[in-house]
Amino acid sequence: MINHIDVSSMLRKSVCELYSNLVTRPTGAAVRCEIEQELDRIGDRALTIIDFSHVGLLDFSCADEIVAKLLLQYVSIDAPRREVYFVFRGISESHMEAIEAVLERHRLALVTQHADGESQLIGIVGFEERRAWEIISALGAGVSADVADAIGLSSADAEIMLDTLWRRRLLIRYDNAYVAVGSATIPSHPSSLDA
Amino acid sequence: MTTIINVPHSLEDKSFELVLDQVAPLPLDEKIIVDTRHARWASPYGLTALLALAQSRAERPILYVPEAENVSTYWSRMDFFKHAAELYELQGRVKSTKAAETSVLLEVTSISKSDDVHDVVDKIQQRAQDALVKNLNLDAKITMRFTMALSEVCQNIVEHAGRGGWVAVQTYTWRVRLGGRKVVVIAVCDPGIGFRQSLESAPGFQRKDRWDDGQALEETVMRGASRFRDPGRGQGLAGVRRFVGNWDGKLSIRSGTARIAVLPKGDWDEDEPLVEDLSYFPGAQVQITIPERVA
Numbered sequence: 001m002i003n004h005i006d007v008s009s010m011l012r013k014s015v016c017e018l019y020s021n022l023v024t025r026p027t028g029a030a031v032r033c034e035i036e037q038e039l040d041r042i043g044d045r046a047l048t049i050i051d052f053s054h055v056g057l058l059d060f061s062c063a064d065e066i067v068a069k070l071l072l073q074y075v076s077i078d079a080p081r082r083e084v085y086f087v088f089r090g091i092s093e094s095h096m097e098a099i100e101a102v103l104e105r106h107r108l109a110l111v112t113q114h115a116d117g118e119s120q121l122i123g124i125v126g127f128e129e130r131r132a133w134e135i136i137s138a139l140g141a142g143v144s145a146d147v148a149d150a151i152g153l154s155s156a157d158a159e160i161m162l163d164t165l166w167r168r169r170l171l172i173r174y175d176n177a178y179v180a181v182g183s184a185t186i187p188s189h190p191s192s193l194d195a
Numbered sequence: 196m197t198t199i200i201n202v203p204h205s206l207e208d209k210s211f212e213l214v215l216d217q218v219a220p221l222p223l224d225e226k227i228i229v230d231t232r233h234a235r236w237a238s239p240y241g242l243t244a245l246l247a248l249a250q251s252r253a254e255r256p257i258l259y260v261p262e263a264e265n266v267s268t269y270w271s272r273m274d275f276f277k278h279a280a281e282l283y284e285l286q287g288r289v290k291s292t293k294a295a296e297t298s299v300l301l302e303v304t305s306i307s308k309s310d311d312v313h314d315v316v317d318k319i320q321q322r323a324q325d326a327l328v329k330n331l332n333l334d335a336k337i338t339m340r341f342t343m344a345l346s347e348v349c350q351n352i353v354e355h356a357g358r359g360g361w362v363a364v365q366t367y368t369w370r371v372r373l374g375g376r377k378v379v380v381i382a383v384c385d386p387g388i389g390f391r392q393s394l395e396s397a398p399g400f401q402r403k404d405r406w407d408d409g410q411a412l413e414e415t416v417m418r419g420a421s422r423f424r425d426p427g428r429g430q431g432l433a434g435v436r437r438f439v440g441n442w443d444g445k446l447s448i449r450s451g452t453a454r455i456a457v458l459p460k461g462d463w464d465e466d467e468p469l470v471e472d473l474s475y476f477p478g479a480q481v482q483i484t485i486p487e488r489v490a
Binding site for chain 1: 309310312313316317320336339340342343346347350353354426427428430431433434
């Protein structure tokens, strides 16, 4: 199931009905807690759209609390807490500045989706990993052989790369294949997918 | 004993040092009279620093208000006297006015909690667009960045100062240094613990061979150090630094006995990157200056 979380609603619910700007660290922490509660309700495996469309300003402290700390909890190469995938929508140019800064600081990456539906991988990702993600994204769904051929890697190395991208929750794995997070081909019920 | 502190005619970040040179040697509980009678002009820094000065004293100081009516009126419009009345014994005629000052983007405003930062951000967004884009010919992109920078420097008070402080924002024409160009200035002043003491409170802090206010400012402003172990901390000032760099602006931060400056690429300012051995003043005093864009 694809879930939608409107960050602006989380802000109004958790902090103040009148606020539309995500500023200050306590505000960011409160909004993240609210998002986490939503994620707890959703279950252990889910694709969630985090929507910033109605957020005015996002400062660095809030970006760190909401985006970075959320990803740090759910995205880890070693031991991801749960199989939760995020697509970030409604990211404006000024939001992007704060988000890119915190991604760089924590060496994280995420997928944003523009209004036209195009997805983009932002943050800290190696050159070949980025290529691999773009190949899978362009194909709709792919396997390690697709990436190995395109980049010139061994099949084993390509598989390790895709596994890493999956652990970072930038790819969804199912039926021995991978789909890019943010791709139009994502099944509407990822909970039915094999991890 | 009461000591009179003479305030220069033009009160801004540099001339405020003359005030501190007079105040710093005095015991905290000594009564002072801050004499602004002959003041002709004060920047947002000057006004917010005067309030921080009163907060820093154990004995409530006296403030002789400016004699010039236009100055007194302007300080009223900046809401200076509204706050000064809480901190000083005001002596002299304060001209009250309800008329808005068009050059003021944000009147002198108290910052002590997270909600105050929200209020400042909400308030300034309504006014910043016109002032920055129309009056200073800056790209429309600046409005959000400007507000982000303002938010971050205000949060430094909430997160690190240990007590409340002040913010004010204004546009004005800098006749001497910029040859008539307009600038927008953010001033944020607090009399809290300052950068050095904040870093010293970090878990496991170890004093270096050379450790003073200048070093603490360099660590924080240039290298993103923070008293928190959380690696996500320290990004706010780094963001402010990038912001002033992108808009040919200047960031200066004074704390304790030192002042550090991130200088503009252009040649409109000749400040030193680091000034030390200043007269001691507690807390942190921040000024961001963004000049008008000229073709």
